[in-house]
Amino acid sequence: TQLLEQSPQFLSIQEGENLTVYCNSSSVFSSLQWYRQEPGEGPVLLVTVVTGGEVKKLKRLTFQFGDARKDSSLHITAAQPGDTGLYLCAGDDFNKFYFGSGTKLNVKP
């Protein structure tokens, strides 16, 4: 069983569209991170959220940590082909560290 469930697994959209990907768990996390991984490369850390209800913005990307610290979302505005990649959420439940299975995003020009 996967402690961190990501949805959707795959997403293919046109350039300029908005999208949201989700990371859900039944466990409380002390922090959650989002990574983006491009083919043939390692994941690159985008953001860390630590406070319930926290919202962080990184240019066109908006990250939110749920009030109960069990879930997180990533919203991309006006997606571009350069946003294509595998988006991974990860977090620690005060004991161990887990990665989600990822959302594979393809943004078509």
Add this chain to the structure above:
Amino acid sequence: ETGVTQTPRHLVMGMTNKKSLKCEQHLGHNAMYWYKQSAKKPLELMFVYSLEERVENNSVPSRFSPECPNSSHLFLHLHTLQPEDSALYLCASSQDVLGRSQYFGAGTRLSVL
């Protein structure tokens, strides 16, 4: 540049070979990790080192043998691998062992023939 360097980037080996993967981090972190990433599978944590001591070993077959001679270097020694071991092997480091905000290398793409 993420501060974590892995070599080699690509490796092809036969099932009877012995090879080693190397990872070096220049971030002053105390924890280092080996992950395996296969197609259609989530990242699988293999080993965790904190201050050069192994703190986690997730039921990894003995044909994978890690070594951490100091807090900046991590090796993964490979011997008598199987074709199903073909994958992207990723090294990461973080400030502490809980793994928040991990920084990854680019990985070694391993093919076992």
